[in-house]
Amino acid sequence: MPPILAAEHVSKTFQVGRDEPLLAVRNLSLQVEEGEFVCLLGASGCGKTTVLNMFAGFTQPTQGRVLLRDRPITGIEPRCGVVFQSYALFHWKTVQGNVEFGLRMQGVARAERRRRAAHFIELVKLGGFERRYPAELSGGMQQRVTLARILAADPEVLLMDEPFAALDAMTRQVMQEELLRIQESSGKTVLFITHSIDEALILADRIVVMSALPGQVKAILPNRLPRPRHVSVQLSAEYARLKAEVWKEVGFEVRPADALPRSPDRR
Numbered sequence: 304m305p306p307i308l309a310a311e312h313v314s315k316t317f318q319v320g321r322d323e324p325l326l327a328v329r330n331l332s333l334q335v336e337e338g339e340f341v342c343l344l345g346a347s348g349c350g351k352t353t354v355l356n357m358f359a360g361f362t363q364p365t366q367g368r369v370l371l372r373d374r375p376i377t378g379i380e381p382r383c384g385v386v387f388q389s390y391a392l393f394h395w396k397t398v399q400g401n402v403e404f405g406l407r408m409q410g411v412a413r414a415e416r417r418r419r420a421a422h423f424i425e426l427v428k429l430g431g432f433e434r435r436y437p438a439e440l441s442g443g444m445q446q447r448v449t450l451a452r453i454l455a456a457d458p459e460v461l462l463m464d465e466p467f468a469a470l471d472a473m474t475r476q477v478m479q480e481e482l483l484r485i486q487e488s489s490g491k492t493v494l495f496i497t498h499s500i501d502e503a504l505i506l507a508d509r510i511v512v513m514s515a516l517p518g519q520v521k522a523i524l525p526n527r528l529p530r531p532r533h534v535s536v537q538l539s540a541e542y543a544r545l546k547a548e549v550w551k552e553v554g555f556e557v558r559p560a561d562a563l564p565r566s567p568d569r570r
C-alpha cells in the first residue's frame with residue numbers, strides 16, 4: 304500500500320514583488336501512513352504552514368510533488384480536512400449549522416445531515432449547545448465545533464495547523480486528549496503542525512523535526528510512549544528522555560529572530 308500522504312523532494316519559493324525570492328521549503332521528503340498521527344515540529348517561520356498548504360492543495364510546490372494515495376495533489380483536495388489555528392466558524396450560524404455546513408455542500412439530505420451532525424457534536428462533548436452561536440462559546444468550545452465540522456465531512460486526512468495554539472494550557476490538554484481519543488476511534492490519518500515539543504510528544508506516533516528556514520526534514524523520531532496516551536505520561540522518566548532527544552534536534556534550530564512578533568498575515 305502506498306503511503307496516504309507523501310512529499311517527494313518538495314521545494315517552495317515565494318516571490319514577493321521585486322524582493323529576493325524566498326526559499327521557504329527545501330527538498331523536503333516525507334511519508335505519512337494510513338491511520339498514523341504525525342506531528343511536524345519546528346520553530347516559527349520554518350515553513351510548516353507552507354508544507355501543510357501544499358498537502359491541502361492551497362499552493363503548489365515549486366519543485367517536487369505532493370501525493371495523496373500516489374496521485375499528485377494539484378488543486379484543493381476535498382479528501383483533506385483542514386483545521387486552522389483560528390476557528391474559522393461562521394458567526395451567523397449556530398453550532399448545528401456550522402457542523403452541517405460541509406454536509407450541505409456535499410448535498411447530504413437534511414435528515415442524514417441532522418443525524419451525522421448530532422453524532423459529531425456529541426463526540427466533541429457539545430451536546431446541548433446545538434443552538435448556540437460561536438460568540439456564545441469559549442475558545443476551546445469553538446475549536447471543538449471546528450473539529451466536529453471537519454469530522455462530519457469525513458475527510459480521509461486531517462491537516463491541522465496549530466489548532467490549539469490560542470487555547471489556555473488546561474483547555475489545550477483537554478483538546479489534545481479528545482483529539483487522540485477521536486483519532487483512535489476513527490482511525491483517521493492526521494498531520495498536525497505544532498511548535499510545542501510537549502504537544503508533539505502527547506499526540507504524535509512520529510515526530511518530524513523541521514530545520515530553520517528553509518524548512519527541511521532534520522530528524523524523524525518515533526514516539527515510544529505507548530497508546531492510549533494521557534497527559535499524565537509527562538511525569539514518566541521515558542517522557543523526560545524523549546523530550547531531551549527531541550529538544551536536542553529542535554534546540555539548534557531556534558534562532559533569536561523567533562522572538563520577533565508574528566506578522567499579522569501569517570497563516
Ligand SMILES: Nc1ncnc2c1ncn2[C@@H]1O[C@H](COP(=O)(O)OP(=O)(O)OP(=O)(O)O)[C@@H](O)[C@H]1O
Pocket residue numbers: 317318319325327345346347348349350351352353354498516565569570
Ligand atoms: N504567501 C506567501 N508569500 C510570501 N512569503 C510567504 C508566504 N507564505 C509564507 N511565506 C514565508 O515563508 C516562510 C515560512 O512561512 P510559514 O508560514 O510556512 O512558517 P511556519 O513554520 O508555519 O511559521 P509559524 O510557526 O510562525 O506559523 C516565512 O518566511 C514566510 O514569511
Ligand SMILES: [Mg+2]
Pocket residue numbers: 351352353464570
Ligand atoms: Mg504556520
